Amino acid sequence: MSWYEKLMPSRIRLDGSKNKKVIPEGIWEKCASCQTVLYREDIIQNQHVCTNCGHHMRIKARDRLSIFLDSDDRKELFSKLSSKDFLKFKDSKKYKDRIAAAQKNTNENDALIVMEGRINGIKIIVAAFEFSFMGGSMGSVVGEKFTRAAKECIKKHIPLVCFSSSGGARMQESLVSLFQMSKTSSIISDMRKKSIPFISVLTDPTMGGVSASLAMLGDINIAEPKALIGFAGPRVIEQTVRETLPEGFQRSEFLLEHGAIDMIIDRRNMKLEITNLLKTMLNNPAKKAETALT
Amino acid sequence: MLKFEEPIKVLEDKIEELRNIGSDGQVNIVEEINVLQKKCNVLIKDIYSNLTPWQITQIARHPDRPYTMDYINSIFKNFHELHGDRAYADDNAVISGIAQFHDISVAVIGHQKGRGTNDKIKRNFGMAKPEGFRKSLRIMKLAERYNMPIITFIDTPGAYPGIDAEERGQSEAIANNLLEMSDLSVPILSYVIGEGGSGGALAIGVCDNLSMLEYSIYSVISPEGCASILWKSPEYAHLAAEAMCITADNLIKLRLIDEVISEPLGGAHRNASQVSKDIATSISKNLDIYFKMDSRTLINNRKDKLGSVGYYQE
Numbered sequence: 292m293s294w295y296e297k298l299m300p301s302r303i304r305l306d307g308s309k310n311k312k313v314i315p316e317g318i319w320e321k322c323a324s325c326q327t328v329l330y331r332e333d334i335i336q337n338q339h340v341c342t343n344c345g346h347h348m349r350i351k352a353r354d355r356l357s358i359f360l361d362s363d364d365r366k367e368l369f370s371k372l373s374s375k376d377f378l379k380f381k382d383s384k385k386y387k388d389r390i391a392a393a394q395k396n397t398n399e400n401d402a403l404i405v406m407e408g409r410i411n412g413i414k415i416i417v418a419a420f421e422f423s424f425m426g427g428s429m430g431s432v433v434g435e436k437f438t439r440a441a442k443e444c445i446k447k448h449i450p451l452v453c454f455s456s457s458g459g460a461r462m463q464e465s466l467v468s469l470f471q472m473s474k475t476s477s478i479i480s481d482m483r484k485k486s487i488p489f490i491s492v493l494t495d496p497t498m499g500g501v502s503a504s505l506a507m508l509g510d511i512n513i514a515e516p517k518a519l520i521g522f523a524g525p526r527v528i529e530q531t532v533r534e535t536l537p538e539g540f541q542r543s544e545f546l547l548e549h550g551a552i553d554m555i556i557d558r559r560n561m562k563l564e565i566t567n568l569l570k571t572m573l574n575n576p577a578k579k580a581e582t583a584l585t
Numbered sequence: 586m587l588k589f590e591e592p593i594k595v596l597e598d599k600i601e602e603l604r605n606i607g608s609d610g611q612v613n614i615v616e617e618i619n620v621l622q623k624k625c626n627v628l629i630k631d632i633y634s635n636l637t638p639w640q641i642t643q644i645a646r647h648p649d650r651p652y653t654m655d656y657i658n659s660i661f662k663n664f665h666e667l668h669g670d671r672a673y674a675d676d677n678a679v680i681s682g683i684a685q686f687h688d689i690s691v692a693v694i695g696h697q698k699g700r701g702t703n704d705k706i707k708r709n710f711g712m713a714k715p716e717g718f719r720k721s722l723r724i725m726k727l728a729e730r731y732n733m734p735i736i737t738f739i740d741t742p743g744a745y746p747g748i749d750a751e752e753r754g755q756s757e758a759i760a761n762n763l764l765e766m767s768d769l770s771v772p773i774l775s776y777v778i779g780e781g782g783s784g785g786a787l788a789i790g791v792c793d794n795l796s797m798l799e800y801s802i803y804s805v806i807s808p809e810g811c812a813s814i815l816w817k818s819p820e821y822a823h824l825a826a827e828a829m830c831i832t833a834d835n836l837i838k839l840r841l842i843d844e845v846i847s848e849p850l851g852g853a854h855r856n857a858s859q860v861s862k863d864i865a866t867s868i869s870k871n872l873d874i875y876f877k878m879d880s881r882t883l884i885n886n887r888k889d890k891l892g893s894v895g896y897y898q899e
Contacts (some may be wrong), residue, residue, distance in 0.1 A: 369899075377839075377896040380828050382815035431895030438892060460783075460805045462815065465829040466841050469783060469805040470894040473791045476763035477891040483764075500805070503744075503759040503784045522755040522784070523746030527810075531746045541751060551754045 322346050338558050347515045347558055349495060352404040352419035355454055359417060359562055365408030368416070369439050372432045373400040378465060386463040389425060397424045401432035402457070405440045411566040413573075414447070416440050419454040420501070427457035429501050430464040434471030437505060441478040441489075450488035450569055455506040459499020472504035479508045488572050490565055493520050493543070493552065511568060512552040513561075514543035520551075587643050589632055593851070596625040629851045636800075639823035641832050642808055644800040645779045649854035651861075653680055653695030653738040656778065659861035660868070661686055661693060667724055669716075673753060676717030678709040678745070679789070681724040683733065686868060689876070692728035694721045694789055695738030698779070711780075712745035715758035718788045722762050725769060734772040734876055736868060737789045742807060744785030759788040766791035767891055768884060772875035776846075776864060777801045777833075778853075793887050794871045796844040797833040798860065800852050803842070804831040841894070 320331050324346035333342050338358055339350040356365075373390070380386040394400060402424040407416050418440050420427040437453070444451045460468040482489050491509030493502070495518035503522050506512075514520060521541035529536055539545050546552045556564050586594055600621050603614050636644070644650070657664050661684035669675040681694040699708030721737075728735050744755055766773065766789075775792035781803030797803060804811075811825035812818060830836065833845045846863050849856035875883060 371899045372897050373899070375896045375898050378828070378830055382824070382828065431897045435895050435897055462806055462811050462829070464896075465805050465831065466803055466836060467839070467894060467896060469787055470841065470891070472760075472784065472787060473763045473767065473891050474894055476760060477767035477791075477888050480764045480768050481888070500784060502756040504763055505760075507754075507757040507760040508764055520756075521751050522744060522759070523751065527746045528748060528751070532748060534748075536748065540748070549752050549754065551757055 323348070340558055345516070345557070347495065347517065349422055349456065350558075351423070352399070352421035352454070352456075355419045356404060356406050356417055359452075359454075360406060360408040360410060360415075361412070365406055368405045368407055368443065369436050370400060370404075372436055374430055374432050374464075376463070377467075378463070380463040380465075389463065393424045397421055399424050401436070402427045402429070403433040403436045405436050407443070410452075410562055410569075413566060413569055414449045415452060415569075416444050416447075416449060417452045417454070420456040422456040422458075422496075425461065426459075427455075427501070428459060428461035428468070429457060429471050429475075429504075430461035430468045431471065433461075434468075434474045437475050438478045441475075441482055441487075444487050444489075445482060445485050448485075448487065450490065450573075451482065452490045452492065452565060453505060453509075454492045454494055455497040455501055456494045457497055457499070457501035457506075459501055469500065472500050475505040476508060479505060483510075486577060488569055490568065492556075492561070492565075494518050496520065498522070498524060507551070510572070511554075513565070514546060514552045514555050515558055515561075516543055516555055518543045520546050587640070587647065589636075589640055593625065593629055593632065596621060596628060600625065626850070633851055637823065638802075638826040638830075638832050638835075639808065641800050642780075642802050642822075642826050644852045645802045647852065647854055648700070650779055651853050651857040652700070653697045653740060653778065655857060656738060656776075656861055656864060657682075657684070657693055657695070659858060660865045661691070664693065667727075668720070670719035670723060672716070672719060674714075674716045676709075676714050676720055677707050678711050678713040678741070679717035679721055681721055683724075683728070686736070686865075686872070689872060690731070690733045692724050692733050692735045693738070694724055694735065695778075696741040696785075696789075698740060709745060711741045712743060713741065713785055713788070714745050714747070714750045715753040715755050718744075718758040718762050721789050722765055725766065725773075729769050729771050732771060734774065734872055735769070737773065737775045737792065739775060739777045739781050739786045739790050739803075740779035740801075741782045741785045742780055743782035744788065759784045762788040763791055767888060770880035770884060772872065772878075772883060773887075774868060774871050774875070776867075777803050777842075778864075782807060791887075791891065793875050793883065793890075794844065795842045796846055796864075796867055797836065797842050798846050798853060799833055799848040801833060802826075802831040803833075803836060804829055 321328050322341040325344035327343040339348045376387040399421050402421050405418045491512050493514040497506050497520045543555045664684040666682040680697045696711040697708050698711035699705040773792040774794045775790045777797040808822040808826035809819040812821040836842045849859050853860045
């Protein structure tokens, strides 16, 4: 970098190595799909969907919940739960430090946020994964919060909606994180016996242990457009089968075609669609004869 | 043969050589053989009592290690293999069927890795596709209808990461097994006999009693996979194996498993019949506990156990 470039404020400085304009943070954002530079305020207004091509960008869990839930009468649940480094796990960094860094960067305690509130008046509990917290990975805290949310729904007889966005199980918690898969699946089976609606919304990306447990077990599975959803990551598959993956592989549209999900819904219609689904599901009075166990 | 087993092999070969000379009747070398045999035993004990988690991983994957079919043949009687998921195919990476254990009818399900190139390919190296998990669930449901306890043997590198597996819903197949198994009204006893690889292992491993052989591993991701992500290269698999605490002795300390079945000196492949006997003893003992429970208690206990896994603070 030459001396006069160093003098320039970083906002207008050119990145010498790539010779590309660095977009000043906070005002403009480039759509990763169509490359259009968009005014950030417009994107927020449009629920983080590209105003040009409709690409669904990743969205923070808290923003998601704030868009989805009615604005009054909502509260966060189990917010104090946080992870413990019980294995003293260390790779290039200690797990303890990774947790601390993620907490600092995201302002969240862990990768799942749970809120109780209403959508268009229907009482509901909603959980959303925060992908920027260690890739939305599921460890003890995510498993426990999901389980508590489900139990609360059973207790209050209200539906559960979960927005998944996760790379899978959290490796730093080893087998304990694998067992969160059976933990969450087991509580979903309890919900089914009590006819508590569970709607799973799979967003970009939903992979591995989260996809192979709670995310695929909705009464209704919904995906956002073009989300990456699958068990094994595309790179792992490519290395295993040694062939190029077909176009659109493991995207929402591919899953719909192969029968893994019920529907693809645009984020901007999500609240209305789920409201209508829940209204339909809860329309008929429950049968008197309780088939449920315990 | 594994690298750290080489010194043992050298001694064993020498003993064998001496035996052959001895049988010619020319030299009396019985004493020499005894000395070497003792030396060999000490060496085996030495090597096997100081194994690193990575070495244990290699024993868990040992090509001579007994597989599910070996245990089925030695532990059960009248095994009838039942094939197919009734929807798409029969997955040879999973063996399932019904059999007799003493006087109790049981269902047996396990991953099968295959021996020799052709068999390995036929068994897909023990990596199940969705139809394998769906077949397993079908047999479990059948077992439930006829009040037959379920015994599962876990030995897989993981669920198959392939295009076809994804097309047919690998995630859903695993997830559905987890959900359904948590509610089965018959006892489920799971034995990790080699590699407990991730979701593919858990998909037949939701159970009332989880046992591991001494030199088996159970892990959320393979050490190589973990190393490539966190250490940026599979070369650091030995570090990942250590960090993830994937061996039986660690997992029982964490109370994630219920029982460790010790293996003979040198590993299960050195005395398979002894290991079969020990697994059979464990099955007897556990059926005595779980098959006597009424199904409500059984399910509630299982669910409490599944629900209580986790370390967190509030």
